[in-house]
Amino acid sequence: MNLIKALQNRKRVLGINERNLRYIRPYNRRKAKRIADNKLLTKIILTKNEIPVPQLIASIGNYAELESFDWNMLPSSFVIKPVTGLEGGGIEIFYNRDKQGNWIKADRTRVSLEQIKTLARSILDGKFSLHNSPDKVFFEERVKMPKIFKYYAYKGAPDIRIVVFNNIPIMSYVRLPTKQSNGKGNLALGAIGAAIDISTGITTNAIIGKSQPVEFIPGTNLRLSGLKIPYWNRILRYAIEAQKATGLGFAAIDFLMDREKGPMIVELNARPGLSIQLSNKDGLKWRLEKAQGLRVKSVAQGVRLGKDLFGGEIEEEVENITGKQVIGFVEWANLYHKEENLEEKRKKPEVEKVKAKIDTGAMITSVDSNLAVKLGYKEALDYFNKFNIPDNLTRSQAKELSKRYGATIENHEDIVDLSIIHSSHGTTLRPMILFMITISGIKYEVKANVVDRSRLIYPMIIGRRDLSQFIIDPTKKFNA
């Protein structure tokens, strides 16, 4: 370690003593802290300000209410939390309910009503609250994670954190639960913390555990940098709005992302942790000093200031110059196996490596049905085939069939759409499935139609719609 450099850089980093004395005490008044420390109060105040939060299902304030609580009103999927819990203690997420009435957790363990009641009682007793003071229980909807995160988060949802100061977002990271952390988003337990560039919403550096730098999701070749967080501007906006609504001057705002509803605030922290600095490889101190005293008149201005002051200009420039990845007209594509199977063999995701034709003449990506079967979609294809849709259709027939069967077929969890394909052989109606693929080191999801390609050279063609991140060099084959 270069001592002089360390002494100079020391000024960039925020330590606990300084955080407490110079930032939390003066900027987070008791009233504001009370809101952040009480998750029900947080929910009420954010909802009043039209900031999305996971929907409250019910709450239990004491033993009497616990006795008279109608457990049948709980949906099959929900989250139970202590109102003033610390560091995620006492939180349980239930995904489903079995026929015996037990609820099922992410790791497939079953929990009986009696066990949930015991948990509720220990929450009421204050097992998870500060100083063991009596607490309340609440139930909220389970946030359904968007598919893009599926391969990044192990048995849990990624938790996006924005640190805001003076109505300006100053630093951000996303915590990804890992196998080591047992699905928990706690870095001390071995979760991953990946820094997010404020200006673009794209992940950059990451650490695993308390400080270990990491480049890939453990046991996979999934790169941790370069993941684009959806709805980034909305997240930044909500973070500032939440700060305004609660009066917290210096806060860490935690978001979960819902597949349909987008970002939702799950927690406000009046005592932001400092390890976010390690993920970001940068200190909070100079950012706090820079943001201090600026007059931020509107939310939009706060977002702009955050992006301009703390966004990674360098990375952006590099991206603009080198631009997109160059690939040839035929590339190796790794297709990932359907997630259920992946979940069990997490260590090494099952992939099928195939030659894919990069086909700018096609709009939509197409995958061979045999390949799809290998990837675990046999059941989906069988389901589709049950409808006995003929191969050679006219345009109007195809439209008519699509209208008639569309909704029923798309009910299947794997089939996201039907597509009508016109080709020289006539018109066909094909099921569309989402595949996770890697091409030339870039991993992304493609929506592809599935059809028998066994008589064709390539089991997969990639269409224009899934090529936006590449530049194609027609003289090249097999980039990597």
Next chain:
Amino acid sequence: MNPLIEFLIETKGIPETSIILLLMLPIVATIIAVWRQIIGLRTFGIYAPISIIFAFYQLGLEDSGMNLVRGLKYGLGLSLVVFFTASVAHEATRKIKLHYLPKMSIVLSSVALGVFGMLAIAAYLGNEGFVAVDTLPILLLITVSEQMISIYIKKGRKAAYILTLSTLFISVLSYLLITWNVIHQLILNYPYLALLGIILNLIIGKWTGFRLKEYFRFKSIMSQSESD
């Protein structure tokens, strides 16, 4: 000796050990504050280490005066039994998921029985020194075990053990300091030194510099080359 102290001890008959204990408390408390705020290591609050230190001190007291080794021996022995039985009792009842207070009651009962067993064994072996041990230090140590188990429940075994070790370490260190004769003479001669603790704490209380531990924690950021 300071005339005021001399008057209190010689004329009024206040035991010297009481005076030393009271005047040492500000110094011990300051050490714990430094341990947390400047070094960056945690303990079970400030009450627990003080309890342990004075439990050790009490255990070391003999009619003939202070016996450093005795305090250390019995203190560490008792702590070991207390913390060990507490964690065993906690582990044993973990699976059956009890309410917090009944559970803690079982843990503390086990600890009490453990200490009782230790006394019985000592009596059987004819260890008169230990049999004559005062109950107050035993009680102090048992109280601390509640805090250990509370951390155990909330943050897990590793955190609990680390905190226990850190607390024991700083307690032994402070114990060695307050049993040191030089310090005794110093505090009896200059009792106003106790006030120094308050002044030091005012400074520590406004300290915004890094904790020693943070230099290691943030080493990677501090040592990278990057300019503003």
